[in-house]
Amino acid sequence: MTEVKVTVTRTEQHSEPIRVAVSTVILTLRRDDDGEPPRIALPLVRRTRAPHQDSWSLPGGWLRDDENLEDAAARTLHETTGLSPSYLEQLYAFGAVDRSPSRVVSIVYWALLRSDEVDAQSAAHMASGLAPENVQWFEAATLPTLAFDHNQIVDYAQWRLRNKVGYSRVAHGFLPPTFTLADLREAYEAILDRRLDPANFRRQVEASGTLLPTDQFRTGSHRPARLYRYDDAVELADRGPLATEEKRTR
């Protein structure tokens, strides 16, 4: 990047400029080939400069003065990982004085991505020749010590996810358009980090009225399982009045 020297006259009592950054927490449900239940995973970027050089960190970067917050989050996420979720939701603004050697306020966005979307977008990124060697997916439950306050940010994202599951259909973000009740239960189990009784889960989901049965079944090594879909009449991410006001400008 070009080095630009800027002279700023401030009328406040700032001894040091406060800078604004954006970061993103992208959560997916990853199923390994070990027969274990799926687990929540997220992409991290290895830092190539100080501070915290060589530590893993959330994808992100500086806010440009001509871009909106969500645009900046989408841009820096795509630049570093090749990922382009269909929506990003604002998680929180982290601004503790001591979170970085210099004063940085980070506006953090988050999204859920299906693992097939992750695979497709990552493959496209690799094919473009821009594949970053410094991006890697980690299980959320067993993260190393990350740069800055990023462990705390991931914890908060998981807390929000657990909370949302109770009153919205956030698990949908992890699942393809049609899925079995076992798929859905495994998503909830990964989010809540505990096992759920299959019969109770089926009763609760059916009573909620948010799922529509399809005429299709998944066949395989087990007995055929009916595929369900969510009722499209309800928005996946209800951001209220801001959903239209703050839409991306590009």
Next chain:
Amino acid sequence: MTEVKVTVTRTEQHSEPIRVAVSTVILTLRRDDDGEPPRIALPLVRRTRAPHQDSWSLPGGWLRDDENLEDAAARTLHETTGLSPSYLEQLYAFGAVDRSPSRVVSIVYWALLRSDEVDAQSAAHMASGLAPENVQWFEAATLPTLAFDHNQIVDYAQWRLRNKVGYSRVAHGFLPPTFTLADLREAYEAILDRRLDPANFRRQVEASGTLLPTDQFRTGSHRPARLYRYDDAVELADRGPLATEEKRTR
């Protein structure tokens, strides 16, 4: 304030510095002497300088480089209005490029205050001789056109309040420690902006198991009404892991 000249070397492509501000939305339930149901109100500050000179705006100011976000929100709120809520919750970071003539990212906090707390704190502020002539309370439903995007911010705060009412006991923030079911229903009616059937409301609240009846009754012009209180075992504002991590430093 003193004018300080700072020279900043930036490695990004910024042509203009991005500044960070904080604002607060303080909502209370105000009952006028007109016999009408209580209505949601909030304090606004008349701007004394450009941009938007003479327009009403949310209490707020610039983030200092040595204070945390919530500290800055609490400080600027107290400086302008004399109010000191026991907690502030982060509402959202507003950062659209065109929300101000210069580039400003505003981290907005919000809180609910009981009207008796408002009265006590405002009176103390007046007595201190620091009473601002430029602060006034407005009904949320009939706001004038505010400075910047502050109408949108108030709309968003009310949307969050309506949403929280459904799954938490946010109405508690408006009510004294003990209250009648009619008090509680009027708080919900003000938040949701619609009338609720008293008998249905009573059934739902009693079924929720969140209220504890006391042995006390309110007497007056109507028949005695039992006073209730919330079960203290549950937090009023559940901010999850951040509640302890981001507590105020002063």
